[in-house]
Amino acid sequence: xxxxxxxxxxxxxxxxxxxxxxxxxxxxxxxxxxxxxxxxxxxxxxxxxxxxxxxxxxxxxxxxxxxxxxxxxxxxxxxxxxxxxxxxxxxxxxxxxxxxxxxxxxxxxxxxxxxxxxxx
Numbered sequence: 516x517x518x519x520x521x522x523x524x525x526x527x528x529x530x531x532x533x534x535x536x537x538x539x540x541x542x543x544x545x546x547x548x549x550x551x552x553x554x555x556x557x558x559x560x561x562x563x564x565x566x567x568x569x570x571x572x573x574x575x576x577x578x579x580x581x582x583x584x585x586x587x588x589x590x591x592x593x594x595x596x597x598x599x600x601x602x603x604x605x606x607x608x609x610x611x612x613x614x615x616x617x618x619x620x621x622x623x624x625x626x627x628x629x630x631x632x633x634x635x
Contacts, residue, residue, distance in 0.1 A: 539568055548576040561613065578608040583615060 540557065543549045549557045549565050557565040565572075574596055581587040581595065593604040 539570075539573065543568060543573065543576070546576075548573075548580075575608050575610070578604065579610060579612075582609050583612055 581592045598604045
C-alpha cells in the first residue's frame with residue numbers, strides 16, 4: 516500500500532485514527548496500561564480519563580513502564596523507542612508517577628530535617 520492522495524488519503528487517516536478502538540484498547544487493557552470504568556470509558560493508572568489511545572500512547576506507556584517498572588536508564592529507553600535525542604524521550608514520552616514524586620519529596624524532607632536536627 517503506497518502513499519495515497521485526496522479522498523483515499525482521508526480514508527486511510529480515518530482507519531488509523533480509529534484503529535485503537537478495535538485492538539489497541541483491548542490489548543492495553545489486558546496489559547494493565549488502561550482500565551475500563553463502570554460507564555465503559557477508560558482511565559490510565561493515574562485515574563485520568565483516556566479519550567484517545569493510539570500508537571503514540573502505547574510508546575509512552577512503554578517508556579513509563581521501562582522507567583518506573585524496570586528502572587531502566589534513559590539511554591536504554593531512548594534506544595528502545597529509537598529516538599535520536601534523549602530530550603525527546605524525556606520531554607515527550609517519560610512521565611513520573613505521583614507516587615515517585617511524593618517519595619522523592621519525602622527523601623528531601625527527611626534529609627533537610629535530619630540535618631536541622633543534627634545542628635541543634
